[in-house]
Amino acid sequence: MQKQRLALLALPFLLVAAAPPHDPAKLRDAALKDDTAWTIAEGLTTEIGPRLAGSAQEARARDWAVAKLKSLGFKNVHVETFDIPGWERGEERGAIVTPYPQPLALTALGNSGATPADGVEAPLVAFANVAALQAAPADQIKGKIVYVGNEMRPAQDGSSYGYFGAVRRSAPSIAAQKGAVAIVIRGLGTDSHRVPHTGVTNFEAGVTPIAAAALSNPDADQIERIVAQGKPITLRLLVTPRRTGPRQSGNVIAEVPGTDPGAGIVAIGGHLDSWDLGTGAIDDAAGVAITAAAAKQIMDAGRPRRTIRVIWFGSEEIGGNGGQAYFDRHKAEPHASVSESDFGADRVWRFETKLNAASAPLTGRLEAALAPLGITKGSGTASAGADLGPWVRAGSNGIDLDQDGLRYFDVHHTSDDTLDKIDPDQLAQNVAAWTAMLAIVANAPESLAGGRD
Amino acid sequence: MQKQRLALLALPFLLVAAAPPHDPAKLRDAALKDDTAWTIAEGLTTEIGPRLAGSAQEARARDWAVAKLKSLGFKNVHVETFDIPGWERGEERGAIVTPYPQPLALTALGNSGATPADGVEAPLVAFANVAALQAAPADQIKGKIVYVGNEMRPAQDGSSYGYFGAVRRSAPSIAAQKGAVAIVIRGLGTDSHRVPHTGVTNFEAGVTPIAAAALSNPDADQIERIVAQGKPITLRLLVTPRRTGPRQSGNVIAEVPGTDPGAGIVAIGGHLDSWDLGTGAIDDAAGVAITAAAAKQIMDAGRPRRTIRVIWFGSEEIGGNGGQAYFDRHKAEPHASVSESDFGADRVWRFETKLNAASAPLTGRLEAALAPLGITKGSGTASAGADLGPWVRAGSNGIDLDQDGLRYFDVHHTSDDTLDKIDPDQLAQNVAAWTAMLAIVANAPESLAGGRD
Numbered sequence: 001m002q003k004q005r006l007a008l009l010a011l012p013f014l015l016v017a018a019a020p021p022h023d024p025a026k027l028r029d030a031a032l033k034d035d036t037a038w039t040i041a042e043g044l045t046t047e048i049g050p051r052l053a054g055s056a057q058e059a060r061a062r063d064w065a066v067a068k069l070k071s072l073g074f075k076n077v078h079v080e081t082f083d084i085p086g087w088e089r090g091e092e093r094g095a096i097v098t099p100y101p102q103p104l105a106l107t108a109l110g111n112s113g114a115t116p117a118d119g120v121e122a123p124l125v126a127f128a129n130v131a132a133l134q135a136a137p138a139d140q141i142k143g144k145i146v147y148v149g150n151e152m153r154p155a156q157d158g159s160s161y162g163y164f165g166a167v168r169r170s171a172p173s174i175a176a177q178k179g180a181v182a183i184v185i186r187g188l189g190t191d192s193h194r195v196p197h198t199g200v201t202n203f204e205a206g207v208t209p210i211a212a213a214a215l216s217n218p219d220a221d222q223i224e225r226i227v228a229q230g231k232p233i234t235l236r237l238l239v240t241p242r243r244t245g246p247r248q249s250g251n252v253i254a255e256v257p258g259t260d261p262g263a264g265i266v267a268i269g270g271h272l273d274s275w276d277l278g279t280g281a282i283d284d285a286a287g288v289a290i291t292a293a294a295a296k297q298i299m300d301a302g303r304p305r306r307t308i309r310v311i312w313f314g315s316e317e318i319g320g321n322g323g324q325a326y327f328d329r330h331k332a333e334p335h336a337s338v339s340e341s342d343f344g345a346d347r348v349w350r351f352e353t354k355l356n357a358a359s360a361p362l363t364g365r366l367e368a369a370l371a372p373l374g375i376t377k378g379s380g381t382a383s384a385g386a387d388l389g390p391w392v393r394a395g396s397n398g399i400d401l402d403q404d405g406l407r408y409f410d411v412h413h414t415s416d417d418t419l420d421k422i423d424p425d426q427l428a429q430n431v432a433a434w435t436a437m438l439a440i441v442a443n444a445p446e447s448l449a450g451g452r453d
Numbered sequence: 454m455q456k457q458r459l460a461l462l463a464l465p466f467l468l469v470a471a472a473p474p475h476d477p478a479k480l481r482d483a484a485l486k487d488d489t490a491w492t493i494a495e496g497l498t499t500e501i502g503p504r505l506a507g508s509a510q511e512a513r514a515r516d517w518a519v520a521k522l523k524s525l526g527f528k529n530v531h532v533e534t535f536d537i538p539g540w541e542r543g544e545e546r547g548a549i550v551t552p553y554p555q556p557l558a559l560t561a562l563g564n565s566g567a568t569p570a571d572g573v574e575a576p577l578v579a580f581a582n583v584a585a586l587q588a589a590p591a592d593q594i595k596g597k598i599v600y601v602g603n604e605m606r607p608a609q610d611g612s613s614y615g616y617f618g619a620v621r622r623s624a625p626s627i628a629a630q631k632g633a634v635a636i637v638i639r640g641l642g643t644d645s646h647r648v649p650h651t652g653v654t655n656f657e658a659g660v661t662p663i664a665a666a667a668l669s670n671p672d673a674d675q676i677e678r679i680v681a682q683g684k685p686i687t688l689r690l691l692v693t694p695r696r697t698g699p700r701q702s703g704n705v706i707a708e709v710p711g712t713d714p715g716a717g718i719v720a721i722g723g724h725l726d727s728w729d730l731g732t733g734a735i736d737d738a739a740g741v742a743i744t745a746a747a748a749k750q751i752m753d754a755g756r757p758r759r760t761i762r763v764i765w766f767g768s769e770e771i772g773g774n775g776g777q778a779y780f781d782r783h784k785a786e787p788h789a790s791v792s793e794s795d796f797g798a799d800r801v802w803r804f805e806t807k808l809n810a811a812s813a814p815l816t817g818r819l820e821a822a823l824a825p826l827g828i829t830k831g832s833g834t835a836s837a838g839a840d841l842g843p844w845v846r847a848g849s850n851g852i853d854l855d856q857d858g859l860r861y862f863d864v865h866h867t868s869d870d871t872l873d874k875i876d877p878d879q880l881a882q883n884v885a886a887w888t889a890m891l892a893i894v895a896n897a898p899e900s901l902a903g904g905r906d
Contacts, residue, residue, distance in 0.1 A: 046678050049555030102502030105868060193646055194868040218871040225499050415647040418671040
């Protein structure tokens with residue numbers, strides 16, 4: 001009570017500069033020394049490991065998350081469940097049969113169809129990229145296994161994933177429409193290891209799914225070298241994932257209650273589910289860890305003006321279901337701003353905002369508080385990620401803390417996404433940036449929630 | 454004929470400095486621009502791929518090698534076969550059952566025994582290293598699955614593989630003797646990827662082999678984190694390799710005939726076989742490629758004094774059989790010097806010699822010719838590697854061109870040993886160093902073969 005009154009008294013001062021107990025600079029610098037985020041990431045990846053949406057492992061992750069968030073002192077910790085269409089991996093093997101027999105390292109894409117139980121063997125037809133596949137006549141493809149390459153390279157802002165992502169998102173459906181019996185792609189990875197990159201694909205309505213798998217980059221190189229020799233290639237594939245029917249997923253929610261219930265919610269989070277191949281360290285134990293650790297910094301310093309809601313989303317990977325479920329359930333609640341951490345664990349290098357007019361003063365305060373961490377202002381195009389994006393599209397404020405993505409697609413969606421890929425120092429820089437952002441946004445004296453607060 | 458007479462006339466001059474056509478400096482610098490080695494490494498890893506000793510793939514590799522060496526212009530190209538005890542990989546899967554169920558990335562060690570066909574599930578007992586395993590009483594181990602860690606770190610000269618190698622070479626036999634039902638080790642790798650490192654183990658006479666597998670480093674980290682929590686661990690393993698009975702392997706031999714048959718042979722080579730997981734690029738397509746490419750540089754410049762014999766050994770990995778077979782068959786032939794390339798494809802940084810008194814003048818000539826490539830003189834402890842080591846131990850001259858091993862154990866014996874791991878520039882530096890060495894040794898006027906020439 002006393003704390004609450006103190007915060008209200010401090011309000012006029014906040015208009016000039018952030019006041020105790022939530023001085024952004026002080027909290028930011030203290031957060032650099034906090035290991036809460038590391039502890040969360042270590043615990044989730046060790047004690048749960050892989051946690052595919054809809055699986056028993058994801059359900060265990062929710063139980064783990066509730067216990068962890070309660071133990072950290074958060075309030076109103078609870079799970080909001082929803083159903084998803086389940087999909088799970090089966091066997092997956094592949095080989096070059098001719099001209100040079102040898103095994104291939106590959107993995108099924110999410111939503112892939114299956115080969116027959118004893119596999120499929122067919123001639124390969126290869127395309128350099130999606131455009132070449134699109135341009136090819138169906139009679140060149142019918143009855144064959146399609147290969148599609150891509151030229152994705154690392155980019156700090158991850159933008160390469162947009163354009164080149166079509167090879168995974170669209171090529172399988174196009175190949176299926178043209179009569180291919182299966183498809184293998186050069187996966188969306190910037191590494192050169194025998195660890196193929198999975199990720200979701202989607203078949204257009206009316207298209208019967210075919211087996212769709214990603215090759216590791218060294219395997220794609222091998223295919224392309226043989227293609228360059230002009231030799232006909234035959235592949236054998238055994239890929240047997242299946243649709244399981246409806247499965248339960250859920251979002252785990254925790255709060256730092258604010259002193260001003262009418263000021264709108266500051267929603268932050270990452271996603272709790274992961275692909276099944278690795279232990280989901282950079283995607284996205286890091287994101288849930290960073291956001292919860294930053295919220296805890298604020299909580300431990302005293303009550304902020306606004307309620308901070310930490311959401312650990314379920315089923316982001318296989319269809320963005322958790323984000324949509326949260327929006328559908330909470331859309332009547334005013335949100336002052338939304339922010340997601342879902343791009344690894346490397347340092348924040350830029351912040352992006354998408355703010356309504358009343359919230360414009362936040363930008364300068366963010367710039368000042370984040371610059372000492374090496375973070376610059378972007379071009380005003382925040383998206384709030386896959387899970388909180390619906391809010392920005394519906395008009396809420398969005399603030400992105402953009403992580404350096406130069407290494408992200410080296411291990412993204414592979415078995416190699418494990419705890420050792422997280423750099424503790426860069427993880428702490430993330431927590432510091434999020435703490436500073438929360439100190440500013442959760443305490444901002446302006447009316448942020450589109451005039452609703 | 455004319456060339457031969459010219460070489461003989463040039464002999465007195467060679468005592469002062471290397472004369473045309475084999476000027477070490479000129480040939481060395483020309484070799485930096487030659488892509489023969491790359492072409493061999495690319496061809497072998499692409500057109501054959503994995504080539505486990507005794508397999509059909511290794512036999513195909515011999516056919517490929519004979520054709521390649523003939524097409525390069527070598528003389529007396531032939532295969533010398535021998536039998537080996539065959540071993541081949543079966544299924545291999547593992548998982549933590551309790552306390553935190555999740556799959557493990559592992560691979561059987563060469564010569565591993567098998568679990569029952571439906572696997573084995575047992576409590577884990579963990580040791581930090583081989584010394585701790587050795588010190589433990591049998592009743593602590595009986596009926597359990599043993600885990601043994603190791604602290605191997607990269608070293609430029611690869612020396613870490615000696616000491617830490619005991620975890621792979623010896624721990625399985627020790628664990629079996631003490632009644633373990635299976636063993637998993639932290640593999641001998643310096644990377645942090647989910648690609649476990651295989652390699653040979655040996656069970657002592659009278660010890661019944663147990664299933665023995667290597668975990669990738671991230672998986673070993675995971676086990677050690679849970680051990681550190683003090684939680685009892687149960688593992689499930691399915692590892693079903695088998696001994697196949699006798700299989701045929703063979704050495705592929707090619708020569709650059711010398712002008713002086715009595716001057717002893719200069720024997721160089723690498724090994725043609727590889728582990729079955731990768732395509733054997735750095736281990737050891739690089740070695741066969743480097744040595745053949747260097748010999749071709751000499752051949753193309755004219756006939757050297759001594760015959761250069763290029764040997765692409767079979768079955769190095771599983772038991773060093775090819776090297777022993779060559780020694781047993783050829784030990785009556787005087788060898789002027791022996792040198793093997795079997796430590797990857799990174800640059801040569803040091804040369805080592807082990808020379809008889811008459812051959813001592815070679816050292817200074819090697820030092821002068823190799824220094825411009827950044828190569829320094831070692832401490833006089835050449836070993837000539839696994840395949841040609843028997844010759845050095847029997848008193849022949851040995852010359853080692855030591856490659857930089859700081860990255861070697863990142864991919865050594867994994868599925869990740871693929872062509873992309875070879876740096877073409879560093880490969881060319883190797884060829885240049887070997888060319889300079891051959892120009893000096895094959896033409897040296899001294900009597901090198903222990904007084905037998």
